[in-house]
Every structure is written in structure tokens, then in C-alpha cells.
Amino acid sequence: MDYEVLFARLYPSLQRYLLRLTGDADVADDLAQEAFVRLLRQPIREDEVRPWLFTVAMNLVRDRARKTERRHRLLSTGPELVTRAPLPDEDAERGERVLRVRGVLDQLPERDRQLLLMREEGFRYEEIATVVGVAPASVGTLIARALRRFAALYASTEVMDEPRA
């Protein structure tokens, strides 16, 4: 298995998936790299690498979410974190769209997010079923419902932006 070729082929997709899932580029980079480090330490058949990587990445996302929640509970009386000021040349319109899409994704159940994002990365239903942990025959129905939920939530944010008559 040529690791560098595999990395070049799979890293952008995994990083993009994690960025879309978490909304945080730094976290996405960290977790994608961690997943590949674990791949180096574990022999996996080449045809199993992609679903394995995404499964590991999803577990890392969950672990991180648990630790963050615990830290927030412990530090609930701590000072607020200072966030970065946006660059002067950042596209405000793009920023609003990002917030809107993130808001909708965050309202979806975790499984819906996983299903939709893996589908966007071109995974077959069989692979999605393995990573998400559902029966392969149910993937189509689950995706259809998740898509419908996404579209309905997205449309509802559009209605709220319209000025009242």
C-alpha cells in the first residue's frame, strides 16, 4: 500500500467531511491527521481503508465532543475565550451563508449528518451502512428522510429572513 498516494487521495475528502461535520477547520485538520496516524500503526487492507478511516474519524469526533462537554462543565465559571476577529477582507455574505448552513446541520440528528456527508463524499450504501451502523437495505430510506429534513430546515431559515409585510 503506497501510503503517500493513499494520503493524497483520501486526506482532502476526510478533512472536508470532518470540516462539514464539526464546523471547525482546526479540529478537522487535527482529527484527520490523527486518523491517518492510526492508519500508519494498523495494517488494513487497501479496499477497507476508506470506510475504516471515516469510522475512526467519527469516533474521534465523538470523543472530542465528550471531552469538550466535560471541560465546559468543569470550567463553567472560567473566563470567556477570546475569539479571533475576522479578517478585514472576509466575505460577509459568505459568512452568513456558512452560519445558515451550519445552523441547519447542527439541528439534524448526528446520524442524519453522517449519512448525508458520507453520501456527499461518494460512499456506496454498503460502506455507509458499515460506518454508520445500520442495515444496508435501510440506507436509501434514511438518506431520503435526512435530505427532506435538511431541505425543510433550510427553507425555514429562508422564510425567517424575509421582511414582514
Next chain:
Amino acid sequence: MNHAPEGTLQAHLDGETTGEIATEVQNHLDECPVCRAEFERMRADSDLLSSALRALDEPAAEAVVEHALWQVRAAHRRPAPAPRNRFVMGALARAAVLLLVLAGALAAIPGSPLRELLTDLMKEDAAPAVREPEPQPAAVAPAPEPASPETRRAELPGVALLPAQGRMRIMVWSAKPGATIRVNLIDGTRVSVEAGSDAEDVRFRTAMGRIEVMNLGHAEAVIQIPRSLPFASLDVDGRQWLFKDGDQLRLNGPVIEQAADMVVFRARD
């Protein structure tokens, strides 16, 4: 007319139906306006999702993938922490203590075989039974040739990026007291950032118009900024140390050395 289940329509949209099933579904879609409308609605929802998700993506510079690979290899070279099994370690420790106690008890009994063995060992002379070979002087290895500046530079971890719309923001994080950051103004077009060879934990992240250096620690960072770059800034742990506006350089950080085309900062306590 029976309508196609939504799961089947979705699978057909996603190219998951094959052979006879794909043909049957397609024939049904050609004949059933209700399912056709549903199928088109699913396609529209799918396109909406794809378009919406693209808004979240940041452009993946080639440097990002290259340095991600470098990070992964560096992390892999560090030994993985050995799993600690407290139960096993505790049991082994307890067993060792028990053995010592038993051995002590046995040795205390007059006439016991263990007591006799210990007595004999104490009586043996110091000359070893087997003569060890004389140690040979170690072969003196020739001193390695010092790396040329070019070779050293090629081996240091770093990134080089073209500015975005005449701007570059460099952000350094976790700079510990004593860490030095050297900024050179150069001829050229790319902004480059390198970390010293002692920067084991340093990581880089890049995006359009931005280079981040994580975990600098006590190491040295060398930043090269093209003289011709209209705007550039250096932030260290959230504080702006340098701002380049055309030909002007505003220095707000702890400067220890400065020349026409160079400034060196050193992080304080």
C-alpha cells in the same frame, strides 16, 4: 398503481440500483407522474445540499495536504504511549512483594537451602568465573560534514504560500518565553515560515491569506515576507507584534534586534 418506496427512489437517484431493478424503477418513473415528481423533488433536495455544503468548504491549498502528511509522519515517529493496565501492574507489584517476603522468611530459617545459597554467594571471591574480553577502543567515526545552509533550510519544517489579494496574516501560537521569531524582508513572491529543528511539536495550518504556526514552544521561527507585499501582520498568541503596511513596518512586539530588512522578536514571560 403502486408507487415506488422512497428508499428505492433515493437509491436509484444515487446510482445504487442495478440490472433489472434499475430498469424496473426507470420504467415506473416514466409511467408514474407522482413518483416522477417525488424523484425530481429528491434531486432538487440533493442539489440544494451539495450547494449548501460547498459554502462550508475552505480551499485546500496544496501546502495544506503536504504539511498534513509531514505532521502525520512526525506524529508516527513518536512512540505510541504504552497502554497502562493498572490491574496487571498492580497485581505484578503485589506478587513481587509477596515473593520478597517469602524469600526473606525462608532465608531466615536455619539450614534452609536458600540460606545456604546466600551464604555461599557471599563467600565467593571477586574474580569472575569467565574472563570478559578486553574492551576494544571504539572506532572513531569521522565527524559528519556540517550541513550547508541550503541543506539545513531544506530539512527544516515549514510552509511557503502566495499571499491572497496582497495580504498575509501569520499567527503563531504557544510561543514560550525565550522563543525567537525572526522576520526577514526579502525579494520574491511567497511568504514562508520555518521552525527550528528543535521544534518537535510545531504544526502548520494554512488557508488563503493565512499561515498559522501551532505549538512553537521555545523554538525559533523564521518568517520571510516579500518586500513588495502590501499588507502583512504577525500575531503571537493573540497579540499583534508586527504590521506591514506598504513600506512601513509597525513593531508592537518585544524586539531584541533590528536592521533595515530584519527584525527579531523574543517572547518574554
